[in-house]
Amino acid sequence: MGPLEQAIFRIRFDLHLPDVVRPLNALYGGRADFIAQLANLLAIAARAYAARPEELRLLDLRRAGEPDWFQQPGMVGYVCYVDRFAGDLIGVKARIPYLKELGITYLHLMPLLKPRPGANDGGYAVMDYRQVNPAYGTMDDLRELATALRREGISLCVDLVCNHTAEEHEWARRAVAGDPVYQEYYYLFPDRVMPDQYEMTLPEVFPDFAPGNFSYIDRCQRWVWTTFNGYQWDLNYTNPVVLAEMLDTILFLANQGVEILRLDAVAFMWKRLKTDCQNQPEAHAILQVFRALTRLAAPGLIFKAEAIVSPDKLLPYLGSGAATHKECEIAYHNAFMVLLWSSLAERRVVLMTHALQNMPDTPVGCAWLTYVRCHDDIGWAVRDEDAAAVGLSGFLHRAFLSDFYSGRFPGAFARGATFQHNPKTGDRRISGTLASLAGLEAAIEKRDWRETDLAARRILLLHAMILAFNGIPALYMGDELGLLNDRRYLDDPDLAADNRWLHRPFMDWQKAERRHDWQTVTARIFQGVRAMIQTVKNLPSLHAQARCHPVWTHNEQVFGMIRASARGRLLVLANFTEHRQTVPRHRVRDMSFEGELVDRVEGEALDSWSEVSLDPYQVLWLEQVAAT
Template sequence: MKINTDSFWYKDAVFYELNLRAFADGNGDGIGDFRGLADRLDYLQELGVTCIWLLPMYPSPLRDDGYDISDYFHVHPDFGTLEDFKRFVDLAHERDLRVIADLVLNHTSDQHPWFQAARASKDSPYRDFYVWSDTGQEYADARIIFLDTEASNWTYDPVAGQYFWHRFYSHQPDLNWDNPRVREEMFHVADYWLDMGIDGFRADAVPYLIEREGTNCENLPETHAILQDLRRHIDDRYPGRILLAEANQWPEDVLSYFGDPSAGRAEFHMGFHFPVMPRLYMALKKGDTTSIYDILRRTPPIPDDCQWCVFVRNHDELTLEMVTEEERQYMWEQYAPEPRMRLNLGIRRRLAPLLDNDRRKIELLNSILFTLPGSPVIYYGDEIGMGDNIWLDDRNGVRTPMQWTDGPNAGFSGAPPESLYVSVIDDPVYGYRRVNIAAQRADPDSLLNFMRRLIALRQEHPCFGRGTFELVDTGNRAVLAYRREYKGERVLALHNLTAAAQQVAVTDGSYIDLLTGESYPSARLALTPYQYLWLA
């Protein structure tokens, strides 16, 4: 194993979120798998990312792309075997690539043996693994998350003769974390995969573990107590491994998910900053950075040992939960004019289509992503500007096969095209003949090579992963400006979010742009449309 032993490695990390099914097919059955991923690790090493985040890889009916788990202790047969998984982890570590996996704590599939046993009899030892009701009227203050598909958080099960609780789909019953046996079993799940060498977990849907009457059943003290126990459990047995929280909440509410490490009440090493993401798109469309400044000012300091995780797109819809209703309507109007582009309270589109395939805007948002406080996440395929297929159901439109070459099946699989789990993108703008890794590798001016340079530059300057953050008011609302500082290095990041030239005044003398090497001796800078500068 050839891995940096710095326990704060996650502060400097560049994460690569990878849909195993979509990445590379190693056995020719039309579905991505661990063999295919192992064969493509050199590409990820070349790209410069440092940690692979795997979406669910477990046995599942696949009604929610694997987040409906029916067995926590094996690999889905589509993806290979446990031996394939272990080999992949070893090969990743040999290349200085860490690996984290999704850990779904909140719920299981209704096909999980626990639930099947639970519903069969009230006397089953697994009955209390889930949350049941005779009326389905409890916890009325809890919101319904999947408004497009679910009318209630309760579903009646005729076999059980009771209602079961679910915060997500009705085929995903929530676990009863008030039951100590559930806690014991799920901690055992974590141990099982950490013993195989993975470097941590992205913990799914953590705000919803506990239910209490008269509350919204989110962010409850009992939930935090469970998560503190999980963190202690992992720290004691697996030092250097991390927990990343998926808590789609306001930043002041996410703060509690970091816990208080200095008082022995640590929870997560990292947490996603969801609210900043839609405001990047909103500010870009309006040419006004006010909403970004507001949310960043609203973001509280976090413990020194902790880190935000930031992203511009991922495997889910671009969530609009953390905006006002007026802002949500604006975002739908501007970025999702077709109903098929919308899902729940969000937008199911990839980065490049959202930004009209405008290279200037794509580079600009990535520059912001790589300079904001936190560790950035790249969603597979966004480094080459892949498109989406809005005609696929649910979120599957942003989960199409990786486009490696302009050959058959985009180089993703040797299977007959009709055997692929879903067709490759083949339209005139984003199709694999035009957008693929092989072509972009060979083009020094490609988006892929831009991303490689951006990643490498960030890695050369620890201020972006570990430094302080200070917003700068330039007096121009079209320009986003902030300083990063660490151990004597200071970088001023400037971003023009408009299609017009902008003037900004800066102090502290002359600068050199880290991206281009160009000097800026003047105290007043003229930024070209969508220009970004990393001034040191």
């Protein structure tokens, strides 16, 4: 490093060292080698900084000057599997113009690091963190793609599986071979005594095809902790060497040009007897160490926490107390996604309004990741307390949602599939694409024009909601075209047992060619979503720092929400039924939206002295027209 680079690193060192020491002390402060472990982590950060390419160092400086870059209203995400979207990384590069046309500024490529052969949990069983899946290309291809995306104004996000590795990973192979150093990388037990004690309070993630949380490894005659599948071995973060290895991996990926890391399964990273081994304080401390050291070496990188937990346990992943602004910048708003689907099935917004009103805001400098669908199943995370507050039984409502979206409920428009039915708890999750869950598949089967129209309206409604809510909206690949459930996964023995592949279709580029043909439902959906994205980019009131205030509209079928900050105010009204609905004129004025209003979705003017009318599944984004 030259003198200037050394001076920059020293400034960062002085600023962030306390933020390294505080959480690290909470993890390993009682160890005799604490100082040596700290020195090792700092050395890893220094080496990564020295190796950071000049273009990425300039990116770090640019991000420092615009710390809210990811909160801008123009930030819109797109999530896809490399092979299913474009074949390989070179193919993804060739599809950048498509992403630009849609208005995407954030591309999340689903797991692309080298997985184990065969069944691999959709790529989340990684056997080498330093290699790309050979079917997708090479690390050089990834680096070139990141550069090409960055030059087109698109930030690259990739997954890093922090909680576990594949059993084929070199660390696991050495552990099986009897190497005591690597046996400390995992939770290995000689018998069932400790596993049985832990199991007393542990839930099951995959009760159907991977019951329990421990697997017997005959090759080394040990029980290993496997929260997810038997081939995914949980890492032992009580060993500081594991934390150092993962930090080195984080900074390696940052230096390839990755700008956002989706940290997978972070809630599970610390184990404690007599708990559910989720959301432990030490899991937060691990993330805080990663965050502080990344700010030394690659401050342009931000973290997205994959923590699908209750809202009260989710907010701390964005930092709290002494760790405010010092953990992750982005977290999935799973509850909002669930409440959208709940309101659509129930045709009432009372539960959603109540639940969101009682949800705390994100800390300043952080953002939700809002989404309608993703690669995973939908678990009905409706809290019993919220359901009871609006006169519902949480248990019965969750059962209703499972019945509705699996198509079992009389009159349901959805075509989904039950995933992981747990008879002990009654829990039933749901698989299916957005379009199939929103009724498009059933409508096409029946060749029903009216139902097709309503399904398209539902799809646009859901996208309008995530685009207007507080955070970064992310589209799941194919949803912008209305792709339906893909049952071809049943022909692949490695996939057939996991019906989540139902909603992981291959991109239909022939259908995409019809996105400009207004006679097709494909074009209606694509152009509708694209138009809303372009509108969002020109609405300062939708900056992620603008608070989101759910409001009662005096109509149980119409959801209301105000986005407000010094940048402006926006009133969102959304009809969650297939019938025309109205909102009383006085209610709009009560919310201080008076005089002439304009709907930014359609560009139409209306006044607050008239009753506000909404067509089936219509969404209005209302702004007050400034007096001239």
